[in-house]
Each structure stands twice: as structure tokens, then as C-alpha cells.
Amino acid sequence: MRAEVTASTLAVQSDLPVGHTLSRHDLSTVNVTVGPGVRFVQADRVQEVVGRRLRVPMVAGALLTEGNLGNPTYPHPGQALIGIAVKPGQYPPDIGPGDHVAVSTVSDATDSQRTAPVSVTAVVTKIDRPTEPQNPAVVTLLLSHAQARLVAAPAAQGLTTLMQVAP
Structure with a gap:
């Protein structure tokens, strides 16, 4: 049956x-x-x-x-969406919505001001791929609000790399 x-x-x-x-x-x-x-x-x-x-x-x-269906309830409390522009080589070219990524940042400061790298895990919610290969892709990531604060400034400076990881 x-x-x-x-x-x-x-x-x-x-x-x-x-x-x-x-x-x-x-x-x-x-x-x-x-x-x-x-x-x-x-x-x-x-x-x-x-x-x-x-x-x-x-x-x-x-x-x-x-x-x-209905009024958006996303991101949930404590979460944030952040858009990151990444150039070829800074992200796996086949990532897509739902993929888990490690967001790693580096510092471009002089050695005396260099900060430790930051790595947080996020979920890709959207990716806008460039029409020209030399232009950056814009990847929208869902992560905790605290993690978003850690990566926002380095991301704005182009100092982030995305690595696909297992969920």
C-alpha cells in the first residue's frame, strides 16, 4: 500500500x-x-x-x-545579507545559490598594522556574474550580523576570497 x-x-x-x-x-x-x-x-x-x-x-x-509566499521575512533576526564583489580567481566559478562558502579576508596594511586574517562561513543566496570576464561578480551572502561586520570593510576593499566548503 x-x-x-x-x-x-x-x-x-x-x-x-x-x-x-x-x-x-x-x-x-x-x-x-x-x-x-x-x-x-x-x-x-x-x-x-x-x-x-x-x-x-x-x-x-x-x-x-x-x-x-508573503511579506519578506528574510534575513532572519541576527542574520545579514552582504554583497561582495569578487574578481576571477577570488571565487570558484561554479558556485551558486545554496552553496556554503568560507569568506576569507586579508589585510593590505603595512606589516606593523597588519591584522590577522578572518574566515567566516556563509551561504550564497545570489550571484550576478559579469558580462565581461575581467569584471567582478557580485555574490550575495547570508551570514550572521557579527560575521558580516568582520568582512564588510575588507570586502569593500576587494580583499576577500570565497572558498566553497561542505555544508
Whole structure:
């Protein structure tokens, strides 16, 4: 005996940031097998969903739930989003939303003023890749507020490197 059923549900077609207002072009219909208690937004409700905002960022292919919709509640208390411009060689070129990275900073001060390197862990929420290879990518990271304060100044000076790490 199986309690699973096949359902036609809505999924997002591309990476979407928190607060994004959904359009019909953002959504696709997928058939999935779900167990009892799983509550995805059914495909026949597409007109109800269009025009609503995302509470959280979503990655391409993610199935839409009611919990994803509404006024943004992201980042959560104690968390921060920070954008970091990184040049080729300062980040793995294949990172994307949901990846965990170590954010390492260095000091450009003279030896007498040099500060110890800082390394914190963050989650990539978005990446804007450059159209020209010599330009930096802008990577949006989710991390604790305290960690964001540690890396903000070095990041603004281009003194950060991202390394992909296991979650």
C-alpha cells in the first residue's frame, strides 16, 4: 500500500531573490509524487500566485509552497545579507545559490598594522556574474550580523576570497 499521489505543482524557473513579485514567466508546472502531508502549491492555482511576493529567495526548479509566499521575512533576526564583489580567481566559478562558502579576508596594511586574517562561513543566496570576464561578480551572502561586520570593510576593499566548503 502506498500513500503517495502524483500532483501537478508549481516550480520556479530561475533563481529568484527575496521580495520578488511572481509573474507567469517565473513559474512552470511539474508533476511530482508526494507523500501525505506535503503541501505544494497546485498548478491550477497559478492565477492566485501571480503578483504575490516571495518571503525567501528560491533557486531554479524549487517547488513553490504557501510558506514561500508573503511579506519578506528574510534575513532572519541576527542574520545579514552582504554583497561582495569578487574578481576571477577570488571565487570558484561554479558556485551558486545554496552553496556554503568560507569568506576569507586579508589585510593590505603595512606589516606593523597588519591584522590577522578572518574566515567566516556563509551561504550564497545570489550571484550576478559579469558580462565581461575581467569584471567582478557580485555574490550575495547570508551570514550572521557579527560575521558580516568582520568582512564588510575588507570586502569593500576587494580583499576577500570565497572558498566553497561542505555544508
